[in-house]
Amino acid sequence: MGNYxxxxxxxxxxxxxxxxxxxxYKIYVQEMGKTIADVDHDNQLxxxxxxxxxxxxxxxxxxxxxxxLRTFFSGDKPFTAEEIEDYGLEKFLDFKKDAICLSGKLMxxxxxxxxxxxxxxxxxxxxxxxxxxxxxxxxxxxPSLVQLYEMLGYRRYKDNITxxxxxxxxxxVSVLEDVQHYQFIKSPFYRYAKDLPNDTTSADWFAKNFxxxxxxxFRNLVDExxxxxxxxxxxxxxGIPLLEGFTEKEKEALMAQGTLIGVKKxxxxxxxGNWGESLYIILAGKVEVFIHKNDxxxxxxxxxxxxxxxxxxxxxxxxxxxTVAIKNTELLEISKFSYQRLSKKNPTLxxxxxxxxxxxxxxxFSHVTDRWVNSLKQKK
Numbered sequence: 001m002g003n004y005x006x007x008x009x010x011x012x013x014x015x016x017x018x019x020x021x022x023x024x025y026k027i028y029v030q031e032m033g034k035t036i037a038d039v040d041h042d043n044q045l046x047x048x049x050x051x052x053x054x055x056x057x058x059x060x061x062x063x064x065x066x067x068x069l070r071t072f073f074s075g076d077k078p079f080t081a082e083e084i085e086d087y088g089l090e091k092f093l094d095f096k097k098d099a100i101c102l103s104g105k106l107m108x109x110x111x112x113x114x115x116x117x118x119x120x121x122x123x124x125x126x127x128x129x130x131x132x133x134x135x136x137x138x139x140x141x142x143p144s145l146v147q148l149y150e151m152l153g154y155r156r157y158k159d160n161i162t163x164x165x166x167x168x169x170x171x172x173v174s175v176l177e178d179v180q181h182y183q184f185i186k187s188p189f190y191r192y193a194k195d196l197p198n199d200t201t202s203a204d205w206f207a208k209n210f211x212x213x214x215x216x217x218f219r220n221l222v223d224e225x226x227x228x229x230x231x232x233x234x235x236x237x238x239g240i241p242l243l244e245g246f247t248e249k250e251k252e253a254l255m256a257q258g259t260l261i262g263v264k265k266x267x268x269x270x271x272x273g274n275w276g277e278s279l280y281i282i283l284a285g286k287v288e289v290f291i292h293k294n295d296x297x298x299x300x301x302x303x304x305x306x307x308x309x310x311x312x313x314x315x316x317x318x319x320x321x322x323t324v325a326i327k328n329t330e331l332l333e334i335s336k337f338s339y340q341r342l343s344k345k346n347p348t349l350x351x352x353x354x355x356x357x358x359x360x361x362x363x364x365f366s367h368v369t370d371r372w373v374n375s376l377k378q379k380k
Contacts, residue, residue: 006117008124011056020056021045023065027107050102053077057125059117066109067121073132074100087138087171088158091209095202099135106139119188122152126176126189134176135202140169144278144335146259153178153187157210160261167271170261178203240281240306242356250349257338263325270310270323278335279310279357285329290322302326311361 011017024046028034039046050072059067075098083102084090092100103125108118129137140161141149150156154172163169174189175181177198182190243251258281263269269280269287282305289300289309300321303309309323343350 005061006120007060008120009058009060010128011058016058017051017056018045019065020058020068021047021051023058023068023109024105024107027109031110055128057121057128059121066112067117068105068107069103069121069125070105071125071129071137072102073134074098074102075132086140086161087173089138092136095135096133098133099202101129101132101134101137103137103139123188123192126192130176130192130196136206137174137176138171139174140171142277143168143170143259143261143333144337146170146172146261146333147335147338151185151187153182153185153189155181155210157206159264160267162268168261168263168267168269170259173206175203175206177201178206240308241360242279242281242308242353244356244359245352246349250346250352253346253349254334254342254353255332257342258332258334261331261333263329263331265325265328267325268322269325269329269331270321278333279308281332281334282307282309283330283332285331286326287329288324288326290324292322297322308360311357311364 009016011020021040022045025039025044028036028046029039029041029044036046038048051070053076054070054072057069057071058065079089079100079102084093087102089100106122108121112118137154139149139154140163143160146156149172152174154174156170157173158171160168160170176189177193177200179190179193179198181187181203182193243254246254260283263285282303284305287303287309289303290297291300292298309321339350339353
């Protein structure tokens, strides 16, 4: 499909908005299997309380809507208390009324994901935001997508959050006038930003007020050896079964593909009902794993430093179990996207990884089988 068939639009009537809500339902519910509370299954529409107050961007071709993005602009209506807390907006509210927007519901049809469509949608939305005087665009995403957003120019700046519908999320912000940052990371937004007037006030303020932490670094700006040194110091003498048989260089290469995330005590990491897209290595802290059976929740036990979870869902595209941080926990998340990219770049490394995944799964299956056999013996 050539770009000449793509039309960028902003929804101006009910029919256009309904088409977007139907497309969301198709992607989020039917394709991705997400379990979301407020879904209109009868009409197969996905809509929430922010939609009526937001600008709906979308792309269409001769077959209809195939990509969409929603943005709520602060000048239109006030933020809710929940939005202010989740995104840490209280620090940004001294900027002018129209300086902030919240973007979300970014989706694209699977058949178009390797095309230029996403760039067209996001680039057009960026230009629209600049025309409205926006300085900060906030969003959140699953840990598996952090690296993609960072490549666009978004940055991590605060603790992560848990969404009741979609689970653990990473808040991100893009400073729309920080043309130097866009240029430095080779963001596709740079091509638009460089030709616009850019005041450095917001970029300077952000740099002063939000110091970069180790788990907020950009993977493409930091040497793999530096990342592995940090992981080694964090893990201490604890081994990582997932990396058994790896050379130091292979360990560095794999760990550099991951995304560091911190989870506070009591917070959920993965939610039952959502499909696995990542596996997680525990660098510090402790995690409890739960399963549901007959409408009841049962604990499968605890996992600690050096251990891995999310394996079965990652390998077999199964529903996730519920996992909760029992202590403040630091994780390395490796997404399927990172795994697929690495498999093309270094097939020998991913072969070793696959063997270790099978070993871990086999060991856990054996452990569960032993527990089941012992429980049967006790009943006799």
